[in-house]
Amino acid sequence: MLDKPRRLALLAEGLFTPLEAKTAVGVLRYRPQEVAAVVDSGHAGRDADACVGVGGKIPVVGSLEAAARLGADSLLIGVAPQGGGLPASWRATVEEAVGRGWDVISGLHEFLADDPVLTALARRSGATLHDVRRPPARRPVAARRAAGLEATVVLTVGSDCNVGKMTCALELVEGLRAAGCRAVFVATGQTGIMIADHGVAIDAVPADFVAGLIEEQVLEAARAAEVVVVEGQGALHHPGYSGVTLGLLHGCCPSAMVLCHQAGREQVRAPGKAAAADDPVIPPLDELVRVYESAAGWVHPARVLGIAVNTADLDENAARASLERTRHQTGLPTTDPVRFGVGPLVEAVEQARRRDRATLG
Amino acid sequence: MLDKPRRLALLAEGLFTPLEAKTAVGVLRYRPQEVAAVVDSGHAGRDADACVGVGGKIPVVGSLEAAARLGADSLLIGVAPQGGGLPASWRATVEEAVGRGWDVISGLHEFLADDPVLTALARRSGATLHDVRRPPARRPVAARRAAGLEATVVLTVGSDCNVGKMTCALELVEGLRAAGCRAVFVATGQTGIMIADHGVAIDAVPADFVAGLIEEQVLEAARAAEVVVVEGQGALHHPGYSGVTLGLLHGCCPSAMVLCHQAGREQVRAPGKAAAADDPVIPPLDELVRVYESAAGWVHPARVLGIAVNTADLDENAARASLERTRHQTGLPTTDPVRFGVGPLVEAVEQARRRDRATLG
Numbered sequence: 001m002l003d004k005p006r007r008l009a010l011l012a013e014g015l016f017t018p019l020e021a022k023t024a025v026g027v028l029r030y031r032p033q034e035v036a037a038v039v040d041s042g043h044a045g046r047d048a049d050a051c052v053g054v055g056g057k058i059p060v061v062g063s064l065e066a067a068a069r070l071g072a073d074s075l076l077i078g079v080a081p082q083g084g085g086l087p088a089s090w091r092a093t094v095e096e097a098v099g100r101g102w103d104v105i106s107g108l109h110e111f112l113a114d115d116p117v118l119t120a121l122a123r124r125s126g127a128t129l130h131d132v133r134r135p136p137a138r139r140p141v142a143a144r145r146a147a148g149l150e151a152t153v154v155l156t157v158g159s160d161c162n163v164g165k166m167t168c169a170l171e172l173v174e175g176l177r178a179a180g181c182r183a184v185f186v187a188t189g190q191t192g193i194m195i196a197d198h199g200v201a202i203d204a205v206p207a208d209f210v211a212g213l214i215e216e217q218v219l220e221a222a223r224a225a226e227v228v229v230v231e232g233q234g235a236l237h238h239p240g241y242s243g244v245t246l247g248l249l250h251g252c253c254p255s256a257m258v259l260c261h262q263a264g265r266e267q268v269r270a271p272g273k274a275a276a277a278d279d280p281v282i283p284p285l286d287e288l289v290r291v292y293e294s295a296a297g298w299v300h301p302a303r304v305l306g307i308a309v310n311t312a313d314l315d316e317n318a319a320r321a322s323l324e325r326t327r328h329q330t331g332l333p334t335t336d337p338v339r340f341g342v343g344p345l346v347e348a349v350e351q352a353r354r355r356d357r358a359t360l361g
Numbered sequence: 362m363l364d365k366p367r368r369l370a371l372l373a374e375g376l377f378t379p380l381e382a383k384t385a386v387g388v389l390r391y392r393p394q395e396v397a398a399v400v401d402s403g404h405a406g407r408d409a410d411a412c413v414g415v416g417g418k419i420p421v422v423g424s425l426e427a428a429a430r431l432g433a434d435s436l437l438i439g440v441a442p443q444g445g446g447l448p449a450s451w452r453a454t455v456e457e458a459v460g461r462g463w464d465v466i467s468g469l470h471e472f473l474a475d476d477p478v479l480t481a482l483a484r485r486s487g488a489t490l491h492d493v494r495r496p497p498a499r500r501p502v503a504a505r506r507a508a509g510l511e512a513t514v515v516l517t518v519g520s521d522c523n524v525g526k527m528t529c530a531l532e533l534v535e536g537l538r539a540a541g542c543r544a545v546f547v548a549t550g551q552t553g554i555m556i557a558d559h560g561v562a563i564d565a566v567p568a569d570f571v572a573g574l575i576e577e578q579v580l581e582a583a584r585a586a587e588v589v590v591v592e593g594q595g596a597l598h599h600p601g602y603s604g605v606t607l608g609l610l611h612g613c614c615p616s617a618m619v620l621c622h623q624a625g626r627e628q629v630r631a632p633g634k635a636a637a638a639d640d641p642v643i644p645p646l647d648e649l650v651r652v653y654e655s656a657a658g659w660v661h662p663a664r665v666l667g668i669a670v671n672t673a674d675l676d677e678n679a680a681r682a683s684l685e686r687t688r689h690q691t692g693l694p695t696t697d698p699v700r701f702g703v704g705p706l707v708e709a710v711e712q713a714r715r716r717d718r719a720t721l722g
Contacts, residue, residue: 206566250603278505298641
C-alpha cells in the first residue's frame with residue numbers, strides 16, 4: 001500500500017455500505033490480504049462480506065483498539081464524501097490513529113498533512129500522513145500527445161459516478177494479462193491509486209492541467225505496455241463532474257472505450273445522496289455510446305467497444321436478462337465483469353488491436 | 362483594481378503583442394485610466410496603441426524606474442504564459458517591484474504569495490502580493506442549481522482560446538445596460554477578475570469544483586440582475602482545456618450562448634505557440650453551434666443566439682465580408698462587438714428574454 005506492507009484498518013464509520021464506502025469496497029476487493037479490520041461501530045460484529053459483498057470474513061469492529069488487537073498498524077479512510085472534507089465525527093478517530101503512531105492514508109480533498117493539529121501529532125508519534133489526492137506540482141497542458149501511440153489506449157467511461165469504471169478497468173487489465181497481453185492500469189482516482197500504488201487523482205488537479213497530467217501518465221504507461229487501460233471518472237451528463245470526464249477523455253486520447261453502467265439506474269445520482277425526482281435522466285445506452293464517441297472525436301476518434309453492466313442489485317436471472325437487453329440495444333459485447341467475467345471485453349479489445357495493427361501495417 | 366485606486370505598470374517584457382499579452386490588452390481596453398505605463402524593453406518608446414491597438418498614448422517603457430517616473434505604484438503581470446509559471450527572466454523585475462513597496466497583481470498559476478523570497482521581500486517593504494487566480498477554499502459540487510433562474514444566463518463560448526470570449530461578454534453587458542437592462546458580468550479568468558474586481562479563475566480550481574464554484578457565482582449574480590453574462594473559457598475542441606469549458610457550461614446552466622470566433626482561424630492554437638500543421642482543425646461554425654447546444658443539453662438545454670467574430674486582423678471590407686459569410690453559414694445574428702458594436706447580440710438576448718417570459722408567464 002503506497003510504500004510498504006501494512007495491516008490496514010479501513011475507517012467507514014456509519015457508512016459501511018456498497019454505495020457509500022466506495023474506497024473501502026475497492027480496497028477489500030483488490031487488496032484484502034492487507035486489511036485487518038473495517039471500523040464502523042454500527043456494523044460491528046458482522047463481517048465485510050455481509051455488509052458490502054466483498055472482503056470475506058474480514059471483521060467489522062467498533063474501535064481502533066479492537067482493530068489494533070487484530071494487528072492493524074495503519075488507518076485508511078474508506079469513504080469519499082461529496083466535497084471531500086474530513087467529517088467532523090471522524091476527526092477524533094483520525095487523531096487517535098495518529099497518536100498511536102499509525103500512518104493514515106487518505107483520499108480526501110481536504111489534505112491531512114495541511115492540518116496543523118494532525119501534523120503536530122504525527123511529528124510526535126512518528127506517523128506519516130499520506131494524501132493520495134494531492135496533485136503533483138507540475139503544470140503540463142495536454143496537446144494530443146497520447147494519440148496514435150503504438151499501445152492501444154482504452155478508457156472506461158460511464159453513465160454516472162459510482163457505476164464500476166474502476167472495477168471494470170482493473171478486471172480488464174487482469175483479463176488481458178491472463179490472455180498473454182502486456183496490459184497496464186492507469187489510476188485516476190483515490191481508490192485506484194491506493195490499489196495500484198501510483199497514479200494521479202485528476203479530480204483534485206487544477207482544471208487546466210487535468211488533461212495534461214493524464215497525458216503524462218498514459219505516455220509513461222505506454223512505454224511498457226501493449227494496452228493501457230485508464231480508469232474513467234464521472235460522466236458527461238453529471239452536472240458536477242462532467243468537466244473532469246471530458247478533460248480525462250481528451251487528455252488520454254483513447255482509441256477505445258468501454259461504457260460502464262449500473263443496471264436499473266435511470267438518473268444521475270450524487271454520491272452519498274439519495275435519488276431525487278429532478279436528478280438528470282441517464283439517456284438510453286445506445287445514445288450514450290454515440291455521445292461518448294462524438295465527444296472523443298472532438299480531439300481524437302475513439303469507439304466504444306463494449307458495455308460493462310454492474311448487476312450487483314439483481315438476482316442471477318434478472319442480471320442475465322439485463323445484459324441481454326443491453327446487448328440487443330447497443331449491438332455491443334456486454335458483460336458484468338465481476339459477476340460473469342470480463343471475457344467479452346478482453347476479446348473486443350484484442351479484436352480492436354488486430355484491426356489497428358492491420359491498419360498501421 | 363481589486364481593493365484600491367492604483368497607477369499600474371503592466372509587465373509584458375518581450376511579449377507586448379495582441380496575441381501574447383492578453384491580460385495587458387484586456388486591462389488597457391477596459392481600465393486604461395489606471396495604467397501609467399507598459400514595461401517591455403523591446404518596444405520601449407512606442408505607445409500602447411501602436412503595439413496592440415488599444416490603450417492610446419499610454420507609453421511603453423523599458424524599466425520599472427521609467428514607469429515610476431510616470432507615477433506607477435503597482436505592478437500587474439500582463440501575460441498569461443501556458444502552464445502559468447513566472448518566467449525566470451521576469452523574476453528580477455517582480456523582486457524589484459516588491460522591493461520598491463509596489464503591490465503586485467498576478468494571474469499566474471504559480472502563486473507569488475507562496476514564494477518565500479517574494480513574501481520575505483514584501484514583508485520588509487510593505488507590499489501586497491495579489492494572486493487573483495488562487496481558488497477559494499470552498500468545495501461545492503454543482504447540481505443544476507443555476508438552471509431555470511428568473512434571470513437569463515448567457516455564456517460566451519468559443520471555437521478556441523483567445524478569440525474574444527471575455528471581450529464579447531464585457532461588451533454585451535455594456536450594451537444591455539445601455540439598453541436599460543440590469544446586466545451583470547461574471548468573471549471566470551484572471552483578466553476578467555482584474556477588470557471586474559471579483560470572480561473566480563475556474564481554470565485554477567480543483568477539477569471537481571469548477572462547476573460548483575461557477576454555480577455559486579451565477580446564483581449570487583442573479584440576485585441583482587435580469588441578465589447574467591458569464592465569461593467563457595477554452596473550447597470543447599481544445600485538447601488541453603476542454604474539461605474547463607464543459608465544467609463551466611454545466612455549472613452555469615445558461616439558457617443562451619454566444620459563440621465567439623476569430624476570423625481566419627482554422628486550427629486550435631496553444632496560447633503563446635505558433636500555429637502547427639497538426640493542430641486540431643476547428644469545425645465549421647454551424648457545426649460548432651450544434652456541438653455546443655448538444656453538450657449544454659446533456660445537463661440543461663441552451664441555444665446559441667448569435668456569433669461574435671473577432672476581425673482585428675482584417676481590413677474593413679474583408680471584415681464585413683467575413684461577418685456576412687458567418688451570418689449566412691449559421692443563420693444567426695453576427696457581429697464583431699468591438700469593431701461594429703454589440704447591437705445584434707443585445708437584440709438577440711432581449712428577444713430570448715421576451716420569449717422566456719412568454720413561456721414562463
